[in-house]
Amino acid sequence: MQIEKVMSLLEVLSSWLEDNINMDSEIIFDNDEDNTNSEILYPAVEKANAVLRKMASLSSDSVHAIRQRLQL
Known part of the structure; x- marks a missing residue:
């Protein structure tokens, strides 16, 4: 899954959680x-989304190195 898609899905989840908070769920x-x-x-x-935004702004070599360190 592309990082942009994951970020988009996390935004949906974040909005849903925020709505839950506002509605005292x-x-x-x-x-x-x-x-x-x-x-x-x-x-x-x-x-998590902030980390992904930062990763998306890095070069592909930097992202690859990070992924290797995290063993993703």
Whole structure:
């Protein structure tokens, strides 16, 4: 999957999570013990998209080196 497509999908997820937060949604994504909700997930999705934006701005050689280091 192309990085631009992943970024686009993360934007959709981010918007959905933001809507959940604004509507005081009680959706829990994991279990009653950890209580991972939209408010907890939203910053992680935003940071993931920021990392991808940065990677998209790098040269292909730099991206390849990063992918090798991350073993992707």
